[in-house]
Each structure stands twice: as C-alpha cells, then as structure tokens.
Amino acid sequence: MMKRLGDYIRPVDVRNRDLKVTRLLGVSITKEFMPSIANIVGTDLSAYKVVTKGQFAYGPVTSRNGDKISVALLDGYDDAIISQAYTVFEVVDTNALDPEYLMMWFRRPEFDRYARFHSHGSAREVFDWEEMCEVQVPVPAIEKQRETVAEYNTLATRIETNKKLISTLEQTAQTLYRHTFVDNIDPNNLPEGWRMGTVGEFCAKMTSGGTPSRTNNDYWNSKDYPWLKTGEVQNNVIFETEEYISEAGLKNSSAKLIPTGSVVMAMYGATAAQVGYLQCETTTNQACCNMICKSEVDAAFLYFHFLVNQEEIKRLATGGAQENLSQDVISAQPILIVDDNSVKQAFSAIMQKFVCCFKEIKILTQTQTLLLSKMGA
Structure with a gap:
C-alpha cells in the first residue's frame, strides 16, 4: 500500500557550531555522498549542517542536475558536514520504514521524474520539503523491506567485488x-x-x-x-x-x-x-x-x-x-x-577475465534495476 512519505520522515537542522565535524561532503546526482571540491579556505564552517550516519540529504534545486535528483543516505561515515543549501532529514521510526529501503526508492528513475515534474520556480526550479513529504512510497511489513534491502545489497556487494577485480x-x-x-x-x-x-x-x-x-x-x-x-x-x-x-x-x-x-x-x-x-x-x-x-x-x-x-x-x-x-x-x-604473438598472449588472457567482470557487472546492474522496478508494482 502506498503511503505519504511525510508521515515517516522529519527534517533535521543541526549546525556545526562547535566545529567538531571537519569532513565536508556533497551529494552527487549518482545519489552518493562524495568529498566536496569547494574551496573552503577562510570559510566559516560553523553554519554548515551536520549529517550523521543513517540520515539523508538532498539538494532541493533540481534545475541544475538534468533529470536526476541529488539525494543520498550517509552510511560510509559516522558524521559529516554539508552545505546549508542541502536539506537534511531522517526516518522517524526505522522499525516502520527502513532507511536503506527508502534509499532504494530514491534510486528509481520514476522518483527522479516525479521530483522534476513537481519542481517549481522561475529563476530556478525547486523540489521543496513540502513536495518531498507528498511523495508516495510503498511501505510493506518491515521484514519484507529488510528482505528487499538484503537482496539489493547482495547484488551491490558482487558488483563491488567485480570492480575491485577489474x-x-x-x-x-x-x-x-x-x-x-x-x-x-x-x-x-x-x-x-x-x-x-x-x-x-x-x-x-x-x-x-x-x-x-x-x-x-x-x-x-x-x-x-x-x-x-x-x-x-x-x-x-x-x-x-x-x-x-x-x-x-x-x-x-x-x-x-x-x-x-x-x-x-x-x-x-x-x-x-x-x-x-x-x-x-x-x-x-x-x-x-x-x-x-x-x-x-x-x-x-x-x-x-x-x-x-x-x-x-x-x-x-x-x-x-x-x-x-x-x-x-x-x-x-x-x-x-x-x-x-606468444609474447602478447598473456594480455589476451587478462582481457578475457576483464570482459567477464564487466559482463557480470552489467547483468548484476540490470538485476538491481529490475528489483527497483518491482518496488512500485
């Protein structure tokens, strides 16, 4: 059954007043946190927002990103700081809605299309907090959510293994x-x-x-x-x-x-x-x-x-x-x-393994895409 996302999430606005957090990140259109390339020399970092593990951040301005919405779940670090331009939020009850399950929903191209369609503004288009809260999300039993997440993460692990082998x-x-x-x-x-x-x-x-x-x-x-x-x-x-x-x-x-x-x-x-x-x-x-x-x-x-x-x-x-x-x-x-040719033969053998790794990544990625598409069925 589809549920209103705003009933499951809440905004978070914690500032880096004590300057304890120094790791500055941004959010990419590939829906990942990434090291920021901004020049922060002489910048007052006390006004930057703090995001902690298990929380989300997204960029409300959508007109700069083509068809993608910059949104990510922090899971690689305990905490980080991000620009004030981002909106930080968290799931209210993780026993009702699994954050990783929600992140899977955000990875769907259907979500990107929805957010772009509902963005508004003249000089720049914005998908604001009120619009985010109106997103409809399927919320099955928590056990089913975690099962789906585990299946997705298994595929992600295999993809990462192949990337390391490459x-x-x-x-x-x-x-x-x-x-x-x-x-x-x-x-x-x-x-x-x-x-x-x-x-x-x-x-x-x-x-x-x-x-x-x-x-x-x-x-x-x-x-x-x-x-x-x-x-x-x-x-x-x-x-x-x-x-x-x-x-x-x-x-x-x-x-x-x-x-x-x-x-x-x-x-x-x-x-x-x-x-x-x-x-x-x-x-x-x-x-x-x-x-x-x-x-x-x-x-x-x-x-x-x-x-x-x-x-x-x-x-x-x-x-x-x-x-x-x-x-x-x-x-x-x-x-x-x-x-x-025997002097060069070893490169052909390496290339055969190379091709197999890329092919498996392709198949695993397609399986992930299929799993994401089934979430809305």
Missing part, C-alpha cells in the same frame, strides 16, 4: 607491460622480431565515426545500429550503447560500422585519451578514434598499451575551451611491434 587486472596488465616492454628495454638493441613502430602501423585500420543529422528523425527513429559517444568510453568494456541510429542514418552520414574486438579511444571532452574495448558491433560519433586490430591478441595488447601510456597521450591534446586529440596524433604514437 582494478587488480588493470594493475597486473600494466605491471606486466612495463616489465616486458619498458623496463630494461634498449630501443637500439631490441630482441629479434621486435621493432619500434606506430599505432597506425600496428592496427589493421583506423577510422573515426560520424553523427547523422539530429534534425532528421528518420536517422534516429529505428534501433538498427548502436551508436557510441565519447562519454561512454571510460577505460571499459562496451557491450551496448545509450543511443542507436537507423539504416538511413548510417547511409547518410560518415558513421561506420566498427567490429567487435576493436579498441576505441575518446578524442574530445572529459574522457579524452580514455579507451574502450568493443564487445558489440557499433557505429560511433566523430570524436571516437576506432582501431581495428589484426587479432584479438593485438587488440588486448593495444588496449593495455594505451592504459599504460594514457597520461602521456592526454597531454598531447590541444585546443581552447575543450582540449582535443586527433586521429593523426593517436596514429603516430610509438608502440613496439612484436611478431611473436
């Missing part, structure tokens, strides 16, 4: 790369069958993509081909894309089909120099440098080569407000070309 695999691959191809390597006296070349020579083909005209709905009204944007290239394995284009969109633009097993590097924006390993055939926008390799072994080797040299490549970006790389710059990057 980090370990990355470190292993980079250590192996440096040991084999950097440390104690004399460029003027390379082993037989080795030579210094360029990424352009190493790849079978390099190409960018394209964006069909946004004004022509026929190019976007059919999910014929995945279409990858640079923001989705985040040192990751890519199984699917956020957007798709039609057959007509492919034919009437410079977009090209890039095969599974290719390596993609973002050339523009916040993810410039980050790479992706394709596990789907896809088209891309023009800001992606797509590298089709001669074998899976070469693709894995190239991916980890880029991870090792990522910072150096990123420094080559040029431009004004937004620094960009170019396909020519990436193509000219030096790389050891080794005829003997």
